[in-house]
Amino acid sequence: MKNPQVKISYIKIISFTGLILTLIPSILVYQGGIDLEMNKMLMLIGTFCWFLTAPYWMNKNQNR
């Protein structure tokens, strides 16, 4: 991918997907849509998505 901005945008999408995966499944548990074990697994996947991608763009301004 040649354009770094586009690359960052894709990385951000993965990061925010990670945050959504961390929070939203718990609401589904509350509504009876999924069980608690499924929620725990989705939260863990969300956690990996966040920590593997967020450092690439979150502190970009500070690094400069």
Added chain:
Amino acid sequence: MLFSKKNLIGRLDAVNEFEREPVPTARLKGWKSFIGMYAGEHTAGTEFVIGPLFVAHGVAAFDLVAGLLVGNALAVLSWAFLCAPIAVKKRITLYFQLEKICGARLTMVYNLVNALMFCFLAGSMIAVSATAVGIPFDLTMPSLNDIYPNSIGWVVTVLIVGVVTTLIAMFGYNQVSRFANVAAPWMIMVFMAAAIAVLPEMGVNSLSDFWTVAKTKMWTGIPLEGQSRFSIWHVIFFSWFCNMAMHMGMADMSILRYAKKWQYGFSSAAGMYVGHFIAWIASGILYSLFLIESNNSLDFAPGPVAYRAAGVAGALCVVIAGWTTANPTIYRAGLAIQSIMPRSKTWKVTLIVGAITTLAACFPGLVMKLLDFVALYGLILMPMGAIIFIDVRLFPKLGLASDFAFRHGINYNWAAAITWILTLALCLALNRWNGVEVFFLGLPGWFVAVVIYIIGSKIMQRKYASAPAQPDKPLVTP
């Protein structure tokens, strides 16, 4: 080789935190940095302890919500109107400012006390992290009555967590800030998600159920056996003063001196309303479920409680939450020691502080008595914050000289020393003989400190009236 010894030492030595000079304009930081720092620092390991301890102390649901709203507002105002304006005006660390007012020797005493307090606080956070790290090893967890280490496994786990935390802190504020920035949004999500996911098990099946369940199953107003009962006043004053050392005690001068404007003090609201409101309520919900399932067990381990609700992500959250509190706290303690030994490198000092902190973390009593310790720690450091506030903001208007020790080249400002000692003595007397709990002593103590310092300084400065003084050379950012 990226981490050759020479390369590593060079990087560590390059960590320049402006310990004895104002932060230059080029190094000032924006809103995002402070919001991330405060949100990360106050959505932290302590939240996994304080929220449950409110439940254990039998806080009623209305008292909790109303008390937190009011107390946190007062804390934000204290940061914004007391600490931030002085931090931005002076742009030096708390410790260097104290040295200019109180003299080197008195500052040394203060710094030793301060560093010790920071070590204990960071130590309790390392202990909280250890409760999560120990889950896969089936570690015997501490209980509410434990003071001393209960197993070799506990000590080994704490040592591992302490070493890693210290290594991160050794690389300075920027690295800590970056780590907190990345972890903060995720931690907030985990706190909320963990609490929401267990609501059905608590009997909350619709929003209208929540308040009824909150009053009858979560914050019932009935304390656990052996615990005192907390009222709304406890909640208000605890949430206001749990960070008293940081705002009214001026410790956050060292952080907010990097702010472009004093209004950045309001960024503390990110920490207060996310961490000290949402996270305290969330962790209280998790602990309530634990109490119901365990028939009011005295076991007290945030790691397993979070793991029960959110799995591995919950346990990771406890570990990281502990780190994001312990890291800046070790950094602050390092600054305190550095002002005693200014020739020492920041990273070497941080290494020593980390070792003391890790040792303290081996004692679970530090976690179990966290509410009392946090209140006491703020109280002990508060009088010096009052002295700085009066010296910077009021003395010019009263015709008294600011930075008196610096101007007259004295090592010991006895007016400040007497203020500190008498204020704490009076607070102790109120506690011992009038039964005023430690949570409520900060407010009268601050006004007492102000009065004593003004009177003491008037007397002292009169004695030095004929002595030659250095001209007023305020340190301002170029």
